[in-house]
Amino acid sequence: MTMTPATGLTDLVRASLGDPLAEIAEQHVEPLHHGSGALSTASLHRVRGTTTSGVSWSFFVKSIHAIKHSAWFAKMPEGMRADALAQFPWRADADAYLARRPLPGGLRLPRMYRLDDLGDDRLVMWLEDVRVAPTTWDLDRYRAAARLLGDLAVAWPVAGRSSVPREPLNRGLRWYCAGPVANLFLPILRNPATWRHPLVARHADPLLHADLLALTDRIGPLLEALDRLPHTLVHGDAGPMNLLVPSDGSAEFVAVDWSWPHPAAVGFDLGQLVVGRAHTGELDPADLPAVHEVIEAAYVAATAGIADPCEVSFGYVAALVLRSAWTAIPLELLDHEPTPELNDLFRKRAGLARFIVDLGRSLRLCDGC
Template sequence: MTATPSRAHLTPLVRKYLDDERAEVESIRVDPIDHAPGTPSTGGLRRVSGTTTCGHTWSFFVKSLHSARHWAHIGVIPEPDRTEFVAAFPWRTEADVYTTGLPLPPGLRLPRLFLVDDLGDERLDLWLEDVRTAPGEWDLTRYAAAARALGRLAGLRPADDSRPRTALRTYVGQRLMNHVLPVLRDPALWRHPLVAAHADPLLQMDLDTLARRVPALLAAAGRLPHTMAHGDAGPQNLLVPADDPGRFVAVDWGWQDPVPIGFDLGQLLVGLAHDGLTEPGELPVIHRTILAAYERGLADEGVPTRDAAAGYVTTLVLRSAFTAIPAERLGEPVTGDLRELFRKRVGLARFIADLGLALRPDTSHI
């Protein structure tokens, strides 16, 4: 929804934002924000900003959430599976994170929440702090700081044994086995010039080897210690605020079922790589840096670190090895940028496959 909200709706929010009970709204501007359309629960993003009659500026980041039954792409789910998918998809996850008093470690915070606006019909808007981010690229120092904070987050949130541990198994059963692996096993994928130009002769075989190990990897992941986590901790979701660049503002919280220890490191590694912003040759040092820092974060909270590497790599393989090559983009017009993206993403697939093949059969060690 991009309709301009009324002054009556905005006035209490602006007063809270400015900590001024006399503030009156003068101008209002609504700017839609582009976002990837793949997340079933995200209905839209927009920035609502303006001024007061006294000349003060204000700005909110508004995220619309909805049940998966409202998802524009619900048709990609086979009709026999649709009802179960809608019922199981945790569309309120992010709203729940903001309203349940989540314990966070030093160096990590949530954006300020101004309003959860329940719109009815399983739709709601989150009115959040519009975080102004600091300039600068993700160097190894920033990666290490983020990984340590994520390790401390895991250490602060041991899994409650009463909570179901189904998210990873559901992902593997529904998306990976039914949709991703059939595409990966199609010879046409490997003959396509965008893939064939960059894939080494063994990559297809190695990914197929890992695919045949998926049940064993999933079982091994289930035996590891579990924690709560961010769930989608890519750099894009760990904002560096301009007014406090020593901390991260964690947004777009994902899976909130218990997950194997080390789970968050997977998205930290691949987040920028998925956007074509990481050279494959940079991945090994990022990998080593974030694992060491995450283990330091666990140790800060008095949590044993022995299983972190296995949890990280096992879940990285299950979640990202088979989707590293962006097969969904093969039908697009070929441009120089697309060729570069495939070069980097094929390199990402090669790196993750090598990590996965190095796992011992019980995945208890790397």
């Protein structure tokens, strides 16, 4: 992390505290863990301290960069790199703050105090360090999140349905399916050795293997059908980890890590909401159907003015399949030590894969699609 000069940090502290005379007495920098799969995130830090009058201050500092700076870039097939450089929305999170779009009541962004441009497609965001209340993600919490995501869709319409779209609307999903899915994930899933790996073979049966690969035949038709649905701007990664519950009661949720600048079909944001805690192993596969039912119903009610229930259901499940089916099993962890904890994660993630596959197999085009 490139530290800001003390005078600049003093200005930030004064702005955050609303005290033009505040002076820094001490400061600390704490590195924070971030997932290795976050291609645009260079680092996360908490910069905190106290003033000479004993008042505490703190910032959440997020450094982002173009995909060319990611460790994963060199591992990409050479034919993918130019397209990835052009298509990957590395600065989507920063742009969400700069856009200042109105948000529905109950939802807010953290305050961004400053955006530093370091050059060479590198940015540093100095953000409010949101104090999070102790919370449980029960069905009521999921319901509230889905309702607000529906309200967000209503607030940010982009394009209505079209029987013959002039150009594909789902640019982000199309790039994702043609790039990472086709060139990275599917070759691993098609490799018989993957399914013989102890971590996979113990929890994923041959039928899951066959069903996952059979879904690949639907990629093109699903993308075309999604183009004919009502579209909105979206959060893009609206999992529970990115919907913070602030302890000060300033909102129901503080939404962080905005990641999808492209228009998407109604229902898109529900995908990450349902898989977020399943990815980490916090949500058992047995609980997925109840979460699925609750969030779909809440989102349908919120978006009644812009989409029919069947359109929401199709948009939600089709995007979930295209974005999450082939990454449900944590293939990136196959070279890790097979600890009991990792075995349990593979069990849960295989259950997530089965849940998504079953939704995908039952998916039927509605009249509006």
